[in-house]
Amino acid sequence: MHVITDNLPLYLNGLLRTLQICLYAGVLAMVLGTVIAAFRVAPLPPLRATGTSWVTVFRNCPLTVVLFFMAFGLPELGLNGSYFWFGTIGLALYTSAFVCEAIRSGINAVPPGQAEAARAIGLGFGQTLGLVVLPQAVRTVVPPLGNVIIAMIKNSAIVGAFGVGGDLFAVGDTLTSARGEAVLPVLIGVVLGYLVITIPAGLLLGVLERKVAIAR
């Protein structure tokens, strides 16, 4: 176990890097996922078709392939940026499809009477969705959305495996490949790193879920 204590700064840096990826990708995926969910229930057929194909593509395509495309495809088009951003955006695109589906399931769970009442007092689609349905939907989707975010935290390890550098996965890789440390203790350290993020996230979700729950 001395591997973990000896390399504690390295592990902590990895933890921070992973959190950084997750924060950017998470915010982006939430925004994008909400927009796509609005597309999927919109009155305009082209928007619905866009939303549906977006979800179909990103839900069924492995994150690995999305990331490969970002890392090796985009530079061919003259888009050269840091791999950190390519990886983070790839993760966000992939996650947005799952966020969208979680939110859509929440929209469908809001009793139809709510939307009917909103329409009855003369609200349009944007107002019905934005003022009445979505605020209620968001509350019911806290648990599934939380699961999506926790899955995203774990998927950030794939971004790390592409060589973003410095995240928890990379720490494990460096310690075992370059320094030839015993594998098992290093692994335990890396797994602990992820658990340190995912377990509090899960607990936080439980609290949030109880706080925003509505009695129906």
Place this chain on the structure above:
Amino acid sequence: MTNSVLYEAPGPVAKRRGLVVSVVVGALLLALLAWVLVTLGTNGQLTVDKWGPLIDPTNGTFTALWSLLGAGLGNTLLAAVLAMALSLAIGTLLAVSRVVAAPWYRWAVVGLVELLRGVPVVIAVFFASRVLPSFGLDMPVMWYLVIGLTAYNSVIIAEIVRAGIMSLPRGQSEAAYAIGLRRSQVLRTVVLPQAFRAMLPALISQLVVIVKDTSLGFIISYVDLVRQGQIVIQNLNNPIQTYFVIGVVFVLINYALSRAAVFTERRLSQGRKGGLTAPSAVETGRAV
């Protein structure tokens, strides 16, 4: 009209306006597509050199290329099927032992499930290929991938099967005990078959996750579809085109599996009206 409750049925004015806006939005989307194509074109990404071997059967390298990719796809599917079968077996054992076990042992199972659920699959695969050899377990690289995938998916499947067992009415096992079956018989002949039936859609959805995750084999140099794609790219220098085609292959396979899951769910819910409740098995079983 999926969510027509969200907006009024359009009248003549709204219909006309909707049509206009639809056309405008559609045109914008087409313009976006055109812009992407033009960008691809000006960067020399639409040439026969780069696309021909992938999509033109008359191209000289088409056959060789697709036999390469086909072999990779075969390996991808093989690893997926093996991981699914192993996860199903271990997951069922875990679920059953959690249901029937003594309290002290149940804690161990719950702990294992929670722990493995928190480990990223990619870490499981990566370290399976590092840890197992250090214990003297040398095997073909495919098995490291399968073991890594199984470690994660067996606990997910354990939870799916447990949900299936829990969704059965108590009367099922009570009746089975009443006619004198032993506990193992009750499980084997009454509870598990019905649990699997109820959870079939969720299990098929999980297969989508496994197929996607086999692509992580590239980390440990398993010769799967993605890896073979890299070989193609090294030779033809066409990353955009090759990853596009690989993405399409994955999307087609997984979309077919998702449809199968939805179809199965519909069939099952038709077959028993007002009976067992496992309503959104497809959605709940759907990990990311």
